[in-house]
Amino acid sequence: MGKLTANEVKAALGRPGTYQDGDGLILKVDRRGGAAWRLRIQHQGKRSDIGLGSAKLVSLASARAKAAEARKAIREDGRDLLAEKRKSKAEAVTFREAALALHKAREHQWASSKHGGQWLATLETYAFPTLGKKPVGDITAGDIIAAIAEVWTAKPETGRRVRQRICAVLDYAHARGWRATEAPARSLAAGKGLPRQPHGRNHASMPYDELPMFLTRLRASGGVWGRLALEFTILTAARSQEVRLATWDEFDTENGLWTVPAGHMKMKREHLVPLSPQALAVLKSAMAVRLDGTDLVFPGTNGPMSDMTLLGVLRRMKEPFTAHGFRSSFRTWVAEKTSFPGEVAEAALAHQNPNEVERAYQRGAMLEKRRKLMEVWGAYCDGGGGKVIPTKQ
DSSP, X not given: XXXXXXXHHHHHTTSOEEEEEETTEEEEEOTTXXXXXXXXXXXXXXXXXXXXXXXXXXXXXXXXXXXXXXXXXXXXXXXXXXXXXXXXXXXXXXXXXXXXXXXXXXXXXXSSHHHHHHHHHHHHHHTHHHHTTSBGGGOOHHXXXXXXXXXXXXSHXXXXXXXHHHHHHHHXXXXXXXXXXXXXXXXXXXXTTBOOOOSTTTTOSOOGGGHHHHHHHHHHSSOSHHHHHHHHHHHHTOOHHHHHTOBGGGEETTTTXXXXXXXXXXXXXXXXXXXXXXXHHHHHHHHHTOOTTOOBSSEETTEEOOHHHHHHHHHHTTXXXXXXXXXXXXXXXXXXXXXXXXXXXXXXXXXXXSOHHHHXXXXXXXXXXXXXXXXXXXXXXXXXXXXXXXXXX
């Protein structure tokens, strides 16, 4: 007979920890509110856990029944439940596959082919990088919040569109039997799971004259990966996605160059980023605490870091800005404090240039001008007296 009671389980849902029911059945409650039943087993001499479902959906009695069934399958039938689970997960429909299926199902409903393309492009930019490979049946409100946290406050209208389209994909997946529930719309309401959106621009970008002092505070703040990733984002004027997905093989530290692959770029074109001494110093700090088992420069808890991590760093520092807003800070600084041509700043920000000849120039001759720009920017951010001597071009 198990040790836990239904009332004890109900009370435990609000208290992070591990609760033993006996014979390998445990209840794990994390600090983010997640609660799951797990069965601890021995397989080929190794201890492993098998998930039995959310404790908010699976009752204590059902969890015990599932555990008993699993133990019987292992002991009497000789089944390898872990291998079966891995195979099942590999065969599960991913969020990206579900989105493409919905897009195709609606192909005769779009107002125009352009509208249909924009619908999918929004998901490719803001949802696929973090949700694309996840089984659509496993996606939670927390996953969605993490995926859209930055765009939700930096670009409110776009954020609302992304949320609506993600929910449409999940509802479609539910209708197709790929998901047990519809989209968790109530948990994604502004002021609940997601923060209230700003009116107007809501100080999304920090005034550039506050940046040197902010970076001094940031470097003295707690944490490691979120702090380093945010500093690197600021020093490179990159989009947060490019930083969060960055792997070590993208960097040539000897020549101070970062090659961002096309798949990580909004415009789906490879982008070269000259690295200032300050940006290289951040990479050196990240290398000093590099984790085994991942090529990510700034890893998250389980895979790539989420936008929510960077936003969390800013909120803990009582700043109302967004990580994306620092690109605007950089652009304004270039215009007001330097004499670098606008096209150099636009190239540094990887803004699309429709002219193919000019794009080739930006990759070639302009690269050295961009390197100089990023060096001046790095020195300014590092507290270069708050003064920038205009650079003649």
